[in-house]
Amino acid sequence: VMALRASGESCTAHSVVGAYGYLNTTQTSSHGYALLPGSAANSQSTSWAIQARSRCHLSNHQSLAWLHARQLPSGAYNYQPGLTTTPAWVSCR
16 A cells, blocks of 8 residues: 555555455454454554555554554564564564
């Protein structure tokens, strides 16, 4: 979505709408996003989905809350609830 939008595609373009449709299949009931449909949500996929949704001004409140709950005191994020993996890659500092 971010590349499509950067190249000038509108939020209503078939390619962008289709990409958002796929993202919807990866969102879990906890409001995080998974790498693949049916998988567990993780911080990396959720952060990418939030960024993509922001490109068309779509709401991210619940996903941001899911992500915020994963943040550690160091600034890194748990990959999944209670699982710290690759903290250097899952960081905001």
